[in-house]
Amino acid sequence: MIQKKIIEPPEFGKISTEFNINNRIILHRGQSKEFLKTIPDKQIRLIITSPPYNLGKDYEIELELAEYLNKQEKIIQDLIRTLADDGSICWEIGNYIKDGEVYPLDFYFYKIFKKYNLKLRNRIIWHFGHGLHCQNRFSGRYETILWFTKTDNYIFYLDKVRVPQKYPGKRAYKGPNKGKPSGDPLGKNPSDVWKILFDDWNSAFWEFPNVKSNHPEKTIHPCQFPVELAERCILALTNENDYILDPYCGVGSSLIAGIKHNRKVIGVDKEIEYINITKTRIKQFFQGKLKVRPLGKKLHQPTGREKISQIPEEWKNLKDRRNKRN
Ligand SMILES: C[S@@+](CC[C@H](N)C(=O)[O-])C[C@H]1O[C@@H](n2cnc3c(N)ncnc32)[C@H](O)[C@@H]1O
16 A cells, blocks of 8 residues: 655654764665674664574675674673663574574574563564475564563553454453453553554454565565554554664664654665665655555454465365375
């Protein structure tokens, strides 16, 4: 869907390249480690990012796992320094795979964040329906978002991200509230499993489609995350005009989410190509031309009548592989 409304005067969309407290949109091409030095202590309310996974993608050189983690730890130390005392870090991460063995990176990152006294509030499962079809293990269909806070005094606005209950008409059957509606009129807690919001009334999950070729937000970036995913974190964990930082911003998905909700944003990426796409996306956003999947939009659900939902003719005469196996 094309977002049509121009939400702010064009000068609001000015993009700066260096940190200055008066700049609302900062997009810097370079190494995160270097840029972070320019941000004063405790300026950021939310750090939301998906770091490189050490998989040897176009934008990274695969290292020994220990070396990769060591490098990340140094950046994490700087990130924590820039984080406000009531701020949060949302670290979106998948698996590192080496010789067919799976290394769940969130296990390793958890230890790093704990070392610096951060407190885990949720380990969110982001479930998506598509991806590689594995032959030697079950196909991976989730990644995790580690949500840490710096202290016990942190911002969390549950009401901003509630989803409708399955049975809003349910009433308490005992106790002092007997006979009264038992749910919250604003909806229920969306839980720590985020699945595409296919139908809130029938599903307890939030699910965001991972950004693949038929997604309206798709760019050339191989590992984009959906704007919607960042929006949920931003709405729950920040106030308007707070700074959101993505130290590995890719094509700027977190920045778009922040701008959309009137936050100040900072993004850093070392690849000029991604920085240029981010600039274009921001510009398109202010022109009302950026394609983004609206927050909470229902997922397309096949009816079973579509051609691609039906068993191919060629398979109908094949011996059932399942019978053979039993
Ligand atoms: C997993 S991608 C992030 C994608 C992003 N969430 C999006 O939606 O577009 C990681 C990004 O980190 C960038 N990157 C890797 N190492 C970096 C470094 N040392 N400094 C800055 N950016 C880096 C890569 O160019 C890549 O775009």
